[in-house]
Amino acid sequence: MPKDRIAVITGASRGIGRSIALALAAQGATIVAVDMDQAATDAIVAELKAAGGKALGVVGNVTVPADVERMIDAATEAFGRVDILVNNAGITRDGLLMRMKEEDWDAVLTVNLKGAFLCTRAAFKVMSKQRYGRIINIASVVGQMGNAGQANYCASKAGLIGLTKSNARELAKRNVTVNAVAPGFIATAMTDALSDKVRAELTAQIPLERLGSADDIANAVVFLASEASGYITGHVLSVNGGMYM
Template identity: 50%
Template sequence: MLTGKVAVITGGTRGIGNAIANLFAKNGASLAIIATRDNERAQKAINTIKELGADVRLYVCDVKDAEQVESVSEEILADFGKVDILVNNAGITRDNLLPSLSVMDIDDVIDINLKGTMFVTRSFIRSFVKQRHGNIINISSVVGLMGNKGQTNYAASKAGIVGFTKSVAKEYGRRNVRCNAIAPGYISTEMTEELSEAQVSELKAQLPLTRLGLPEDVANLALFLASENSSYITGEVIKVDGGMYV
């Protein structure tokens, strides 16, 4: 479905981002993976993608640093010659009740989740406009749509991505640039591994589908949005939440 396409994925060495990278590789895409560090985990993820037969390269970048982002985007474009798909997946949580959130807890979450998405998109948008096509997929969260206690900073960052997605879709649709967002619910990743068994059981009981999602559930939607099968879809926010927010 993605043969001949070049995809950039931020946070592509773990969790949802890694599942998207693997599925894109299986469907013929070449991949530029952006991660905060080049370590054993990152190299293992890259090697797994290489075993799938994909052309993949790792780029180290702090997405909240606009200068680093600009430099890495130029490097990627020089290495691959073009970029067709951008997946803004990099994100963190710093959960606590609002009075207990430090300034750093607020700044880090907003800077990485929201500003990082804006910086990376801005750095590639000129090339999308020039080649008159581009496909942006932003990873938001169902929490950005419904809110959640103990996650005011995270919810605000993910809600911001929703507004950003719709605005980019309106600004660049005439240049054949699409921009959509995915809003996952509770997905089994390192973030949810911090929950106790009792908490997980309680969450499952609240969900119509009675299970946590898998990273692959999100990746399947990302593949659809990245492909030509979704060529008339832009500005949408699609939930993958097992019915959590209906």
């Protein structure tokens, strides 16, 4: 387990990111929680500390290179190293192809894909010197199978899978593994608001006949961040209830 490791998590204040932060902290990792909102960042740090964990909050935008460098610098200045990077920050701007605005395409690709590139590049500078690192990218089942009305999001997540595989080959010589977790349909505040009919239609696509939870994703990340996964790199771990095989 990732005990005593330093984990930088982007988009750490809510949803899947929050669950990942709590799960890694429960295993003894020190969390550097990154978010764009100061109040949200303060809240997750307080929650982590209240649970007995060690945590530092950094407010920053993963699409801004100076912010990304500052995020990694803050981690190393406070704790001396960066062992784990979880590229979780992401956005959606859904719309049918013929109606999709260029700015919505650009925004999603910039946050979801360029942000992961910038964070990985910055973290690898530290991991390379340590000759140790675990990089975990949060992809999506729709990056594997596509989804109508999400051309930008699907492209960004498919690109993230490609980035994962390329970086896995490139960074392995420094004992840095790079893997992805591809969530399926996960229960969130948004899915809670869906009608019973729509929820039934969603679950009908899933062999396990239920939506996943944020904890399901966090558990997969904990494994890939641990010593137990040391011989796994370039892998996409699908956590989707069998929706895509």
